[in-house]
Amino acid sequence: MNNTQPSENRLHALDAVRGFALLLGVAFHAALSFLGGPPGTWFAADNSSNAMLGDAAFVTHIFRMSLFFFIAGYFGRLLYQKLGARSFWANRLKRIFIPLVAGLVILGPIVSFLWITGLTKVFGGTLPPMPAMPADFFPLGHLWFLYQLLLIYVAVVAIHSLVARLDPAQKLRGLVDKAVTGSIRTMAGTFTLGLPVAAALMSLPVWFYWMGIPTPDMTLVPQVPASVGFGTAFAFGWLVHRSKDALAAIAQRWISNVGVAIIATGWLLHSMHAEPMAQPGLTKTVYALVFGVALWGWVLGLTGAALRFLSNYSATRRYLADASYWIYLAHLPVVAALQIWVSHWPLHWSVKYPFILVASFAVLFASYHYLVRPTFIGQLLNGRKYPRKSPSPAVPRIPSPSNVADIGNAGAVARLTGVTKRYGKTAALSGIDIEVRAGELLALLGPNGAGKTTAIGLWLGLIEADSGDVMIMGGSPQDVTRRRRLGVMMQDVELVKELRVRELVALAASYYQDPMSVEEALAKTGTSAIANRPYGKLSGGQKRQVQFAVAICGRPRLLFLDEPTVGLDVQAREALWSNIRALLADGCSVVLTTHYLEEAEALATRVVVLAKGRVIASGSVDDMRSLVARRQISCESSLTPEIVRAWPGVADASRDRNRLLITATDAEGVVRRLLATDPDLRRLDVREAGLADAFNELTREAA
């Protein structure tokens, strides 16, 4: 139920982010010999050091592992949902545990050898006495993240099972989903998600600001700051996967998050230069808090930017993302060896650092391309093996639950499921279900205040439902990319009166990726002749035509028309109707609200009648009419409606100027009695009740 998951495009973006975080790690480690820190803290201490490189490394170090764990949490839940518990653990065993063990066995000795070689060189040929190792010492090296990941999987899956047991109705989880999306949208998450890690960092007795979250690479005993910090990131990623609008919200807020991250990071750098090591007190507390803000600003900002700009499939990015895991696993010996080798060269760091980067990536990519990608190692690490001959693999399909759901409900382009919306104490909609099918025109009928405009507002993302599910084009309307397939003509909207028609259409078209040309939109809506007139000088009918042009210029697949023909003369209305029919013929779906019932009769595939926020009837136009098999009698007569209303067989009677209007269940009997009672009766007319009458009847019953 809660697996309303985004498309594979989204997953491409997240893959790219994970790859970025890992490749950034290579650049980070490559910078560590140029920092000019105390000897013995890294494989090599280069003779040309640079503070700026240190700052850059610090900045990446703030967020890169948290970013990795955040994405890991997202994919963790995706995988858990897709595979189920058993296969999930089997899969993690292959992808995480085996690489961890193999890496420790194979890389461990190489890294140790390089460490001794490097330190010997750093200390001018003689190794200083090694400090005594603590009892729990275990050299995880850079593979600590796999171990940490396994620990977190165990914890999170345990919590997941517990919550599933305690919250069978998903009530709690529904609230959490809302809180997750809300915290991203309001940016409260950026400022509060860092609180746990900040608290853990504050409590550290020794904290060099530069280290950020201390790396737990020396022991198998879980370390508090890392477990809390990366655990939060992972858990939030997991929850983001649960919450259906969260990714869209992250994409929307990317600029703000990056902005917050830049400001916070600037402050961190500034304070760190003043005092590199935390002294107990206020500064340490503030530093830890700002660190948390910077961390989450970067994590959410970079993820959002990727969702915004990298959501499409790109063969290059796919390759990089696939390669990144291997490259990160294997990079340390390569980078360290190069660092040791070049450390005494009489060259500037700006030559040596790029050299190390280029040389390491060359070696690592070559090893990936020839030794990993086409072999069992690639199969193990990435779950697939590419034959060496085909350089461009087919676009991989990553099935996600939503695709399956969409196929199951093919045909529905918009849906309200159990939606309730209240304004204060009045319920505008109470638990309604409406579905718009592909290619149909759905007419929403109802008196004022029935909830028609509220329904449209929900679909357009203008308001949010109190409960229930709003779907449009397969997902949430909050996602602006989804709205690019919609066109909208709203009630009571006045366009800018100083702008010419052509300019208004061009402005609306600029919001879409592949709109009609302005000329085409004008021609289709019969507004070419008024193209150069200011909107304010147009007649009411012309204005509606222009609004229609604005609505369709983006080639929408679903068009919302809220009372489109109010105030139009007959000709203009007919013209608009034929435009709407042409759109339907092109396969566009339309939702139309109207007071003019003949409009629904003329156009609608289906009719939904709303009254007081409930669906009181739905079906084809004929269904509606047969719901109330009544006939309409009208005549000029001196009889008053009050008298006639009391007759048997009369459902309703009213007077419209000199004409008496009667809705009858027994038309023949009523006509006989009319003629008998009023000999002067003239211009008698009896016809089948139109939709108008059916509709009046229905809404009166509901009221």
Next chain:
Amino acid sequence: MNTLNADLLSTNRLLGAYWTETRCEYMRMLRNLAFGGPILLIPLGAYLLIAILIGADWSTKNPWVADYLFSGFSTMAVTMPALFSVGCILALEREAGLMMLKRAQPAPAGTWLVAKTLVAVAFGVMAYLPILVCGVLFGKIGMNAAELAAMSAVLIAGAIPFAAIGLCIGSLVSASAAPGYANLFYLPCIYLSGLFIPLPKSMEAQMVIWPAFHVNQLALAAGEAAKFKSIPPQMSVALLVGITVICGGLAIWRIAKKG
């Protein structure tokens, strides 16, 4: 049904959307003389009257008076169109349901904000340039070219906080009330910030609350007219940035919430 690549705006289309929005915003302001005309002409008229006709003697005796008046009226010129045009037009657009429509349309989130701010700055420039030309023609500017250029840059940037205040007013009140509220803020703002007459000592304490005071202070500082400096420039910048962020943020929040 997934989000197709076709639904993402390419960078070109995205920039195009910002450009089209800004161009439309500019055209509509330009065509709306009811707003544009008086707002552009009042500061120029006031400058000609006070600085060039009435104040001609003072400024001949004290060259710094000329710079002081030039800076004061220029501050008025850049801030007034920003506040009034942005505020009143946003309120009108909200009332017409346009902001609601923009939310329903797939308009990229920042287009309206960027367009209105840029147009506010452009109108500030349009109101400021005639004053600059008159000042130069009548020889009422004592600064050298570099100082004048620096002062101009500061003044033009000074339109931005007022655009933000305008957005804030326009997002909160109705179209008929917007000019009233804008005046309620703007008239005390320009008089009590000592733009045209140096205020007595007793009134100096309250000047710091008016953004126009800070724009003027920065303009004078940029023009090296140190005689009038009464507050460190960093302080003024911080306050103006703060006002911009708070007012702009409030407006964005309101529009996103209510349209």
